[in-house]
Amino acid sequence: MKITITGIYQTKFGELWDQSLEDLIRESALGALKDAHTSLKHIDAIYIANKLSGWVGGQNHLGSVVAEILGVNLPIISVEAACASGGVAIHQAALAIESGRYHQVLVIGAEKMTDIDNSFVAEALMGAASGPERETGITFPGLYGLMARAYMHQYGLTREDLALVPVKSHHHASLNPLAHFPFPVTKEQVLASSLVADPLRLLDCSGVSDGAAALVLSAKNPKSQVSLIGSGMATDTISLMGRSTLTSIPATKLASQLAYQEAGVKPSDVNLAEVHDCFSIAEVIAMEDLGFSPIGEGISLVKDGQTQLGGTCPINTSGGLKGCGHPVGATGIKQAVEIVKQLRGQATGRQVKRAHVGLTHNVGGSGGTAVVNIFTK
Amino acid sequence: MKITITGIYQTKFGELWDQSLEDLIRESALGALKDAHTSLKHIDAIYIANKLSGWVGGQNHLGSVVAEILGVNLPIISVEAACASGGVAIHQAALAIESGRYHQVLVIGAEKMTDIDNSFVAEALMGAASGPERETGITFPGLYGLMARAYMHQYGLTREDLALVPVKSHHHASLNPLAHFPFPVTKEQVLASSLVADPLRLLDCSGVSDGAAALVLSAKNPKSQVSLIGSGMATDTISLMGRSTLTSIPATKLASQLAYQEAGVKPSDVNLAEVHDCFSIAEVIAMEDLGFSPIGEGISLVKDGQTQLGGTCPINTSGGLKGCGHPVGATGIKQAVEIVKQLRGQATGRQVKRAHVGLTHNVGGSGGTAVVNIFTK
Numbered sequence: 006m007k008i009t010i011t012g013i014y015q016t017k018f019g020e021l022w023d024q025s026l027e028d029l030i031r032e033s034a035l036g037a038l039k040d041a042h043t044s045l046k047h048i049d050a051i052y053i054a055n056k057l058s059g060w061v062g063g064q065n066h067l068g069s070v071v072a073e074i075l076g077v078n079l080p081i082i083s084v085e086a087a088c089a090s091g092g093v094a095i096h097q098a099a100l101a102i103e104s105g106r107y108h109q110v111l112v113i114g115a116e117k118m119t120d121i122d123n124s125f126v127a128e129a130l131m132g133a134a135s136g137p138e139r140e141t142g143i144t145f146p147g148l149y150g151l152m153a154r155a156y157m158h159q160y161g162l163t164r165e166d167l168a169l170v171p172v173k174s175h176h177h178a179s180l181n182p183l184a185h186f187p188f189p190v191t192k193e194q195v196l197a198s199s200l201v202a203d204p205l206r207l208l209d210c211s212g213v214s215d216g217a218a219a220l221v222l223s224a225k226n227p228k229s230q231v232s233l234i235g236s237g238m239a240t241d242t243i244s245l246m247g248r249s250t251l252t253s254i255p256a257t258k259l260a261s262q263l264a265y266q267e268a269g270v271k272p273s274d275v276n277l278a279e280v281h282d283c284f285s286i287a288e289v290i291a292m293e294d295l296g297f298s299p300i301g302e303g304i305s306l307v308k309d310g311q312t313q314l315g316g317t318c319p320i321n322t323s324g325g326l327k328g329c330g331h332p333v334g335a336t337g338i339k340q341a342v343e344i345v346k347q348l349r350g351q352a353t354g355r356q357v358k359r360a361h362v363g364l365t366h367n368v369g370g371s372g373g374t375a376v377v378n379i380f381t382k
Numbered sequence: 383m384k385i386t387i388t389g390i391y392q393t394k395f396g397e398l399w400d401q402s403l404e405d406l407i408r409e410s411a412l413g414a415l416k417d418a419h420t421s422l423k424h425i426d427a428i429y430i431a432n433k434l435s436g437w438v439g440g441q442n443h444l445g446s447v448v449a450e451i452l453g454v455n456l457p458i459i460s461v462e463a464a465c466a467s468g469g470v471a472i473h474q475a476a477l478a479i480e481s482g483r484y485h486q487v488l489v490i491g492a493e494k495m496t497d498i499d500n501s502f503v504a505e506a507l508m509g510a511a512s513g514p515e516r517e518t519g520i521t522f523p524g525l526y527g528l529m530a531r532a533y534m535h536q537y538g539l540t541r542e543d544l545a546l547v548p549v550k551s552h553h554h555a556s557l558n559p560l561a562h563f564p565f566p567v568t569k570e571q572v573l574a575s576s577l578v579a580d581p582l583r584l585l586d587c588s589g590v591s592d593g594a595a596a597l598v599l600s601a602k603n604p605k606s607q608v609s610l611i612g613s614g615m616a617t618d619t620i621s622l623m624g625r626s627t628l629t630s631i632p633a634t635k636l637a638s639q640l641a642y643q644e645a646g647v648k649p650s651d652v653n654l655a656e657v658h659d660c661f662s663i664a665e666v667i668a669m670e671d672l673g674f675s676p677i678g679e680g681i682s683l684v685k686d687g688q689t690q691l692g693g694t695c696p697i698n699t700s701g702g703l704k705g706c707g708h709p710v711g712a713t714g715i716k717q718a719v720e721i722v723k724q725l726r727g728q729a730t731g732r733q734v735k736r737a738h739v740g741l742t743h744n745v746g747g748s749g750g751t752a753v754v755n756i757f758t759k
Contacts, residue, residue: 059462059509060437066464066510069750072617073512073624078636080615081751082470083462085436087443093459097474104480132436133443135450238457240449247450259455373446374458 008102008233010380011109012041012221013342018185018330020119021215026058029115029217031074033335037111037219048221049107051081052098054090054114055334060129061121071113080107087133088283090114091218091337092367092376096238098222108224114338115217126213130333133370135244146210146284148245148371150202153286155251157204160301162289164204168195169307170285171208171327177314178328180355185214185330209285214330218338220345231348235270235379237263243373254287254372257294261366264377265296268362272296275318275379276360277347279340281368282325291366292320295377314355322347322355337367341378348382385479385610387757388486389418389598390719395562395707397496398592403435406492406594408451410712414488414596425598426484428458429475431467431491432711437506438498448490457484464510465660467491468595468714469744469753473615475599485601491715492594503590507710510747512621523587523661525622525748527579530663532628534581537678539666541581545572546684547662548585548704554691555705557732562591562707586662591707595715597722608725612647612756614640620750631664631749634671638743641754642673645739649673652695652756653737654724656717658745659702668743669697672754691732699724699732714744718755725759 014036016029024032030053038044051071059065068081084094091114101107118126131139134148143151156162172192178184190208198207222233239259242248248255265271272295280295282288289303297318298306306312312320323329323343326336344363346352365378391413393406401409407430415421428448436442445458461471468491478484495503508516511525533539549569555561567585575584599610616636619625625632642648649672657672659665666680674695675683683689689697700706700720703713721740723729742755 056442059506060442063509063516064513065433065437065462065506066620066747066750068463068470069510069617069620069747072750073619073621078616078618078633080473081617082474085442085460085462086445093445096457097459097477100474100477100481100483103483104477106477106480129436129442132440133446136441139440239455240446240458241455242450243443243446244450256455370443370446373443373449 008099009223009226010220010231010233010345011223011226012037013345014040015183015218015339015342016216017183018214018216018332022120026062026115026117027074030071030113033115033217033219034075034111034113037221041221043221045075045077048079048109048111050101051079051111052084052094053081054084054094054338055116056085056087056090057116057118057129057333060132061126062117086374087369088333089337089367089369089374089376090334092365092378093238095337095341095378096236096376099233099236102222102224110222111219112222112338113217113219114335116332116334117215118213118332119215138244138246146202146205149284149286150205152251153204156286159252162304166304166308167285168192170288171195173307173313174282174321174325174327177322177355178324181324181329184324184328185212186328205284211283211326211331214332216330216332216335218335218342220338220341230382231345231380233378234381235264235268237261238376240374241372243370245371252290254290254294254368254375256372256375257291257366257368260375260377261295264379268379270362270379274362275364276362277319277322277357278364278366279321279323279343280366282321282327283331295366319357322352322357340365340367344380348380385476386600386603387597387608387610387722388600388603389414390722391417392560392595392716392719393593394560395591395593395709399497403439403492403494404451407448407490410492410594410596411452411488411490414598418598420598422452422454425456425486425488427478428456428488429461429471430458431461431471431715432493433462433464433467434493434495434506434710437509438502439494463751464746465710466714466744466746466751466753467711469742469755470615472714472718472755473613473753476610476613479599479601487599488596489599489715490594490596491712493709493711494592495590495709496592515621515623523579523582526661526663527582529628530581533663533667536629539681543681543685544662545569547665548572550684550690551659551698551702551704554699554732555701558701558706561701561705562589563705582661588660588703588708591709593707593709593712595712595719597715597718607759608722608757610755611758612641612645614638615753617751618749620747622748629667631667631671631745631752633749633752634668634743634745637752637754638672641756645756647739647756652739652741654696654699654734655741655743656698656700656720657743659698659704660708672743696734699729699734717742717744721757725757
């Protein structure tokens with residue numbers, strides 16, 4: 006597999022009350038096309054990742070909406086896989102190119118979340134969780150809180166050490182002008198922030214954001230340098246109680262094994278990664294499931310500064326879901342945009358040196374879907 | 383392109399109050415696997431088409447739900463493209479196989495519509511239409527009513543002749559034990575049924591149904607006889623007012639041109655078709671857009687009995703959306719199941735003689751998405 010990424014674009018993430026979903030789709034699509042030095046005439050198919058437009062926004066025929074916005078009659082496929090929508094869209098776009106049927110594909114991820122009643126958004130987000138579990142009143146912070154408690158019990162992770170993850174993420178976000186929360190936070194601030202779902206506090210949780218990102222994927226383009234060389238996808242039970250473990254996300258392991266095998270790289274070859282840190286504990290578990298750390302020891306990478314800019318494998322240089330923001334459908338695409346920026350040497354102010362292999366890790370729900378994509382230059 | 387259809391299954395369509403969405407998914411998936419003489423161990427990826435599970439059913443992470451129901455960790459992709467969800471899922475599954483990455487793919491379409499408050503279902507269905515048009519209070523019967531009025535004005539179609547379409551569909555449905563409405567209706571009954579959106583009456587409109595259907599698609603299987611030989615997809619503006627015509631669905635034309643070209647067949651080679659007759663006028667327009675009839679003359683095929691069983695090109699032998707029922711996500715898959723049954727010679731009681739090439743035509747919204755698939759044995 007060798008699919009070239011010829012164009013990237015990310016809008017500002019934040020509370021974008023003056024931009025509609027349509028505005029964000031248009032801005033990101035045209036931005037990625039411009040970056041790729043191409044036009045819609047040379048696009049064969051489009052994938053659009055979004056989670057809330059139907060339930061919350063009243064519009065669930067987004068393929069046709071994109072056709073109207075961009076003025077095309079192309080095959081346009083809407084992709085929805087909870088918070089993994091963006092990653093799944095990239096995987097689908099890769100299949101489309103590999104099929105030989107579509108040669109250049111535009112992938113858009115976009116979400117509007119902030120100008121809608123919060124409880125309505127929360128209800129729709131919980132649509133990605135198991136029905137019987139929701140009936141207990143549990144929320145995603147609650148589900149990840151259970152995972153955090155189990156992990157802390159099993160491996161001795163302390164609440165104080167867990168706070169180092171968002172400290173690192175916010176440091177990175179403070180260097181990213183497109184981030185929703187571009188300011189540093191201290192360990193003390195994390196520990197003093199409101200309790201959301203024990204042991205997770207407000208500053209352990211990713212925010213609710215508007216935003217969009219887009220990519221142009223091409224069957225070949227020798228002038229461009231960055232390629233997608235491995236893509237793995239896996240699923241698991243929608244219910245957390247259906248799984249054999251609370252301290253690992255098996256779908257991440259499976260997806261990464263597929264991606265590593267295809268890319269012909271091992272975890273130690275990865276120079277930087279954007280991982281799905283919807284909650285701070287998720288980043289610790291991801292580092293282990295992705296093979297960056299032995300099981301139970303993920304936090305030591307954070308304590309040693311290895312996942313910070315300047316470390317051996319910087320993680321979430323964009324700020325991650327925590328610092329950059331988490332406009333659901335855009336997140337998986339934004340992860341890829343950040344990795345491509347870094348591999349191109351365009352991540353001004355937060356550039357990783359000697360970056361050759363980058364990885365994105367995108368999770369839906371509490372681990373019901375996972376996608377791992379590996380890029381190189 | 384040559385993708386073999388190795389397994390098919392359709393549940394009963396109807397008001398299935400004793401079966402949940404999960405039950406329907408399980409029944410259709412296992413049914414298609416059994417028909418294919420295979421098992422989940424030999425499936426590489428799954429596509430699930432559904433429209434209402436999120437907005438209406440409170441569950442929008444269906445890939446993970448299917449993983450839990452079937453007990454697998456495969457890549458499972460949820461596909462939503464309004465009423466064209468099933469057709470788009472088949473197109474995506476074809477790409478997956480053509481990519482060389484997945485060799486045998488299960489495609490499921492399932493929908494629960496009848497045990498939910500009707501107005502809530504109607505609201506969610508309207509999510510497939512243009513926002514500004516919905517603000518006028520228009521519904522899908524209204525949009526297709528406008529198309530019917532424009533068509534009748536332009537081509538002199540009479541209200542009486544239009545009634546022949548559902549008469550034909552219900553005749554076919556009366557021969558299909560899986561149909562939701564398996565009874566004949568007369569022209570007089572159509573004309574005397576309640577007015578829904580002038581000139582469309584109750585018996586011009588497809589029903590609200592529960593049901594599921596599934597297919598197994600395989601890269602190769604010399605023992606099986608039916609293959610997918612062409613698949614075309616196109617989109618158009620979500621708003622009807624954005625189009626240049628009310629009497630044609632341009633996305634159908636584009637999708638069918640792509641499918642015919644790929645399959646190497648022309649409209650006159652098609653022996654039978656399942657077309658998207660969400661409203662009686664839609665079937666007339668589809669016959670023209672698909673090239674079965676000159677523009678403006680579609681109804682003459684119906685009047686001559688050519689689209690009835692025994693005619694030159696029977697249309698909607700399943701009963702169509704009108705007679706068989708329209709569980710939205712299942713419809714596009716059910717169309718393919720019916721064509722494969724016919725090409726295999728298994729359509730007991732309604733078998734088309736000398737059937738070699740069959741076509742399915744699936745539309746989303748008022749023509750914002752269209753997919754045409756062509757099968758042969």
